[in-house]
Amino acid sequence: MSKSVDNLEKIRKSLSRRNRAEKRFRFYGVTAVLIGLAAVMLLFTDIVSKGHGAFRIAYLQLDITYDQDLIGIDNLTDPQQLALGNWQAMPKVSLRNQFPDVSGRKDKRSLYGLVSNGAGFDLKDRLLENPLLLGDSETLWVLADDDIDTYYKSWLDGEPYDARLTAKQVAWIHELHDQGKIRLQFNSNLFTRGDSREPEQAGIRGAVMGSLLTLILTLLLSFPIGVSAAIYLEEFAPKNAWTDFIEVNINNLAAVPSIIFGLLGLAIFINFFHVPRSVPIVGGLVLTLMTLPTIIITSRAAIKSVPPSIREAALGMGASKYQMVLHHVLPLALPGMLTGAIIGMAQALGESAPLLMIGMVAFIVDIPGGFSDPATVLPVQIFLWADSPERAFIEKTSAAIMVLLSFLIIMNTSAVWLRKRLERRW
């Protein structure tokens, strides 16, 4: 009798231990999920907190005189004069008028450092659009230098960062601020310009266009080829060693590191077929080979999900195998295939490692207009900016990341929406 009581006691004791272990295990699980979610949150808040400032940029209010003698120009249609004109003199003179008591070369240079060194060219463009302004003067908001921009924003946020400025420059900024002659404006340059060495003039337009061109080519090549391959493997392929070999190859290619595709592109497309470097054509080809396995695998899953009864019904009505596939299976599998294609394109949009190999890391100012213009893509632009030493590029990089992430979010949600909307349950 006493023995069984003993056992009960033992079980009761072990029970509480086991329940504690159970709770601990559950706690580990919750923690793991929470760590994962915290990583997502941390990543997004970090990027947004670093990058939100880049959507606004500092402008200075200056009284600009379009002085013919100062610029050294008397005819706005002469390209020679336009190229040689001293455009930067306009903001410089205006700054000197603003702060008349600045003297000495060094001080003057730091005074001129307040405006972006591209400001003169902006004024030139404005003058070319309104030729009547020549000889006139007006009050304008002119792009400030990136160091000024960085300081002004950090000062507004309460923790001024003045490491790159002289004491006088800081004093001038405060004077301008008191007069209301410096303000933050929407940074349209970010969306309308190509890359630049000067952070305040750099934009992502060129990279976005490059990404777009590359993706168009990738989609045009990989979707038809991927769907054809999937149709063949699901509907026509005989069960033999060759088919198995194709399948093994596709599965392995899906797991090959992306940088290897870059080596392939370099050796085959560039060095063997002499496709020019840095152009969307070669980028599109490499990304096509990279995304094909994804598209083939998802398309096969979509074809597989079409019930056999559909096929049998079509064949029973006298359709040939091709008619059965083209008229019945393909339309029903198309939503799934499109979802796969969008996911593949999202993968291609975010990819940068193979593109580094084929020269799409070049510094390209011009916005690409066609498939054979040198271009870079958005993720590579992010990589390039992240490498730049200027502090102002940090927020630019984060802003570019925000743009890239929003594209990806749009693509992925549309894939999910498409699947929910068009998917048929059998």
Place this chain on the structure above:
Amino acid sequence: MQATNILFLILGLGCFAFYLGRGRSLAIAKPLGGIRHLHSLPSYYGFHAALWCALPSLFLLSLWMIFDDLLINSMVMDALPAASAPADSASYNLLLNKIANLADGILPRSGESAALITAADQMLNYRVVSRWSLTALILTLSLVGMAWGWSRTAPLFRARPVVEAVAEKILLACACLAIFTTLGIVLSVLFESIQFFRSVPAFDFIFGLDWSPQTAIREDQVGSSGSFGAVPLFVGTLLVSAVAMVVAVPIGLMSAIFLAEYANKTVRSYAKPALEVLAGIPTVVYGFFAALTVAPFLRDLGEGFGLSVSSESALAAGGVMGVMIIPFISSLADDVITAVPQSMRDGSLAMGATKSETVRRVIIPAALPGIVGGIMLAVSRAIGETMIVVMAAGMAAKLTANPLDSVTTVTVQIVTLLTGDQEFDSPKTLAAFALGLMLFTVTLLLNIFALHIVKKYREQYE
């Protein structure tokens, strides 16, 4: 005519051929009393004509595009007078480039020798001849094909089987592209690697302890010995991957277990996609995060404890890489855990086991092969991951197992050796292909092994 224009010409002619073929079949069928007197539907006769029109021309076009430059180049070089003919292959390429640039007008013609100028003119001449003869050939071929396809259209002609057989061949070709890609990868890395191993013995490469690929220009240059011992790179890669796995495996596995076994439907339906967001973030974003947020944070943290943490520490790169891999492991583990039959769970619970005991003693052992396969896939991913390490890990090859130190990896070196301008034959650039060969081989073996395990395991419960 430009190649793209010729391509559009062929496609246009193909469409025209389709309408001709279809129209003819309809015209033939009409007096007979309708298309039921034809063997195939009218569109098949159209496709038949279009295929005859376009396929041979496309084939010719692609052959021409591949061989046209080679042929022109060799013809131009053969025609050079013996005095200016190049001695070896390097100067051959140099001279060829020069002539091509002269022909394109990239180089100014003034000051070049007369032989080169004539060669350049000749090259231009050949190009024009080649373009026009190609256009003429393609045009005739397409028209002849169209006429042939059109003339074959007859009520008893079995167009459908012909068209479908060709279509199947095209589908097969698309499927075979995967094989050609693999073949292309193998050949491209193999050829360059063989060339590399000619100047650097394979043994020295795989077992050498010193990596400094910069070849010395001066004799006494520091740090430019031009030695290619890849062991420090392998060690660095393994170190970073190990850190990544230490982060990713426990978190990924535990969250998969929690989501599969404990969480209710609502939690699961929100938490799973939220975790999967991590997989959709581009690696360049992780790299930026690692280099600008995590690495400085770890350095400052280390200073607080009196440790010297490199600002390019393996810990930062590996840790962020681990975060990237979490969803990869958790979704693979989730798949295998949910594939374990419910009866096994029920049996264990009926014996009085708690849920965690069921998980640890029954489900994990049952799912173990699949989990191991998933982890191996994740390892292969970590080894091949590029952007995070390029941005957050160091460049200097150090032989160390200290995660607080800066190390470099295989992928970082491939990128550094191959970005920017390079000559193609120096051992420095070829070394990148040798590293690529190692990377490809290792990841391929891991993948094949892992996929084999996962597949075998799946079959077991299906």
